Amino acid sequence: xxxxxxxxxxxxDLEAIQAHIMKMGGLVEAAIMASARSLETxxxxxxxxxxAGDKAIDALEELINQETARLIALRAPTAGDLRLVLTVLKxxxxxERIGDYAKNIAKRTTVLVDQPQVxxxxxxxxxxxxxxxxxxKDALDAYIQRDAELGADVIERDHEVDQMYNALFxxxxxxxxxxxxxxxxxxHLHFIAKNVERMGDHVTSIAEQVVxxxxxxxxxxxxxxxxxxxxxx
Amino acid sequence: MNDMSRVERAVEIKQxxxxxxxxxxxxxxxxxxxxVNVDIEDKTVTAFIGPSGCGKSTFLRCLNRMxxxxxxxxxxxxxxxxxxxxxxxxxxxxxLRAKVGMVFQKPNPFPKSxxxxxxxxxxxxxxxxxxxxxxxxxxxxxRRGAIWDEVKDRLDAPGTGLxxxxxxxxxxxxxxxxxxxxxxxxxxxxxxxPIATAQVEELIDELRQNYSVVIVTHSMQQAARVxxxxxxxxxxxxxxxxETGQIFTNPEDPRTESYITGRIG
Numbered sequence: 382x383x384x385x386x387x388x389x390x391x392x393x394d395l396e397a398i399q400a401h402i403m404k405m406g407g408l409v410e411a412a413i414m415a416s417a418r419s420l421e422t423x424x425x426x427x428x429x430x431x432x433a434g435d436k437a438i439d440a441l442e443e444l445i446n447q448e449t450a451r452l453i454a455l456r457a458p459t460a461g462d463l464r465l466v467l468t469v470l471k472x473x474x475x476x477e478r479i480g481d482y483a484k485n486i487a488k489r490t491t492v493l494v495d496q497p498q499v500x501x502x503x504x505x506x507x508x509x510x511x512x513x514x515x516x517x518k519d520a521l522d523a524y525i526q527r528d529a530e531l532g533a534d535v536i537e538r539d540h541e542v543d544q545m546y547n548a549l550f551x552x553x554x555x556x557x558x559x560x561x562x563x564x565x566x567x568x569h570l571h572f573i574a575k576n577v578e579r580m581g582d583h584v585t586s587i588a589e590q591v592v593x594x595x596x597x598x599x600x601x602x603x604x605x606x607x608x609x610x611x612x613x614x
Numbered sequence: 615m616n617d618m619s620r621v622e623r624a625v626e627i628k629q630x631x632x633x634x635x636x637x638x639x640x641x642x643x644x645x646x647x648x649x650v651n652v653d654i655e656d657k658t659v660t661a662f663i664g665p666s667g668c669g670k671s672t673f674l675r676c677l678n679r680m681x682x683x684x685x686x687x688x689x690x691x692x693x694x695x696x697x698x699x700x701x702x703x704x705x706x707x708x709x710l711r712a713k714v715g716m717v718f719q720k721p722n723p724f725p726k727s728x729x730x731x732x733x734x735x736x737x738x739x740x741x742x743x744x745x746x747x748x749x750x751x752x753x754x755x756x757r758r759g760a761i762w763d764e765v766k767d768r769l770d771a772p773g774t775g776l777x778x779x780x781x782x783x784x785x786x787x788x789x790x791x792x793x794x795x796x797x798x799x800x801x802x803x804x805x806x807x808p809i810a811t812a813q814v815e816e817l818i819d820e821l822r823q824n825y826s827v828v829i830v831t832h833s834m835q836q837a838a839r840v841x842x843x844x845x846x847x848x849x850x851x852x853x854x855x856x857e858t859g860q861i862f863t864n865p866e867d868p869r870t871e872s873y874i875t876g877r878i879g
Contacts, residue, residue: 384872387876387877460861
C-alpha cells in the first residue's frame with residue numbers, strides 16, 4: 382500500500398509497528414544461527430548469550446502487542462490496514478515462539494558440551510537451522526515487499542526442512558540402538574532437531590500471513606505433511 | 615448439520631425488495647449518477663457510503679422519488695419496487711412515499727404535538743377508522759421507534775420540545791407509522807450524540823425484522839456496525855457493492871480500499 386493516509390500520524394503508527402517486527406525478525410534470525418553455531422562449535426558462552434538474548438525478543442513482542450492494541454482502539458483499522466494489524470500480531474507471536482526454540486537449543490547445548498559427540502549431526506543440524514533462517518529471512522522480505530509469491534515459495538520450502546528432520550530422526554534411532562551411551566546426547570539432539578523443525582512450521586505460518594495480507598485470502602491448498610516421524614515405529 | 619446449513623441459507627438468501635437498473639440522474643448538465651445497478655434486499659440494512667458529492671444521497675432520494683421535487687433534476691433508468699416501476703405515470707408519489715419512508719439528517723418534527731406528529735401520516739392515508747385505532751397506531755409506532763417509554767406521559771407536548779436524539783427517534787416513529795416497506799435514512803445520526811446514535815442504531819437493527827432499510831452515512835464505522843450490505847459510491851458511480859464484512863476486510867476495488875482506510879483516493 383504505497384498510498385498515504387490522510388492522517389499522517391496513522392502512517393507513522395503503522396510504520397513504527399512494522400519497524401518493531403523487522404527488529405524482532407533480525408534478533409530471531411541471529412538467535413537461530415547463534416544457537417546452531419554454539420551447538421556445532423560446542424561453545425557454552427555463545428549458548429548462554431542466546432539464552433540471555435531471548436528476553437529482548439519477548440520484550441519486543443510485548444511492545445508490539447501493546448502498540449497494536451492501541452492502534453486498534455484509536456484508529457479502528459479496516460481492509461488492508463486491518464489485515465496488516467492482524468498479521469503483525471500473528472507474526473510477532475510466531476517470532477516469539479521461534480525465539481523460544483532457539484533459547485531451548487542453546488539450553489540443551491550447555492548440557493551437550495559435556496557429552497560425547499555423536500556423529501556429525503551437529504553440522505547437519507546447523508545446515509537445517511541455516512535453511513530455516515533463510516526461509517525466515519525470505520518470509521520477512523516477502524512481508525516488507527508485500528510479495529505473496531515469495532511467501533508461497535517459503536511455504537513450499539518447509540517440506541525440505543521436514544525431510545531433513547526425518548533423516549535425522551532415523552539417524553538418532555540408529556545411534557541409540559548402536560550404543561546406549563549415545564542415548565542422553567541423542568535425546569537432546571533429537572529435541573533440538575524437533576525444535577528446528579517446529580521453527581520451520583512457525584516460519585511457514587509467517588509466510589501464510591504474508592499471503593493473507595497481500596491477497597486477503599488464506600493460502601488454499603493443503604500443505605503436505607512432511608513430518609512422518611509421529612507415525613514411524 | 616442439515617438444520618444448521620438451512621438456517622445459514624435462510625439468512626443468506628433474501629428477496630430483492632428494490633431492483634434498480636441503468637440508473638442515471640442529471641441536475642441540469644451535471645451527470646450526478648452514472649449507470650448505477652443495485653438490488654436492495656428485503657429485511658436487510660444496506661449502507662451507502664462515499665465521499666461528499668459522490669451521489670449517494672441523490673441515489674437514495676431516487677428510491678422514493680424525492681428528486682421529483684427538485685427543479686432541473688432528471689432521473690433515468692428503472693426503479694422497481696416488488697417488480698413495479700415506481701416512476702410509472704400511474705404511481706402516486708405520495709402513496710409511494712408511504713411505502714418507502716424517509717428519515718433525514720436533521721430531526722424535523724412537525725410543529726405539532728408528539729401524538730400528531732406520528733398520527734399525521736396514518737391520518738392522511740386513512741389508516742385509522744376511529745380514535746382508538748389511531749391511538750393504537752401511534753403507540754405501536756412510538757414503541758417501535760424506541761421512544762414510547764420516554765414520551766407516553768406527554769403525548770400532547772410539542773415534538774420540537776424533545777432532545778435531538780428523541781426528536782430523531784420521533785421522526786423514525788413518524789416514518790414507520792404508515793407501515794412502510796422500505797425505510798430510507800439520510801445520515802440519521804449525524805446530529806446525535808453517541809448514546810442517541812447507539813439507540814438509533816439499535817432501532818435500525820430491530821426495524822430490519824420488518825423492513826428493508828437503506829442508510830446513507832458518512833461514518834464508516836456506523837456502516838460497518840449497522841449494515842449487512844454496503845455500497846460504495848464515488849464520482850456518481852457505484853464502485854463496489856457487497857457484504858459489509860467483506861467490504862471492510864477485503865474490498866475488491868482499490869478505490870474502496872483507499873476510501874475506507876482513510877487514504878487519498
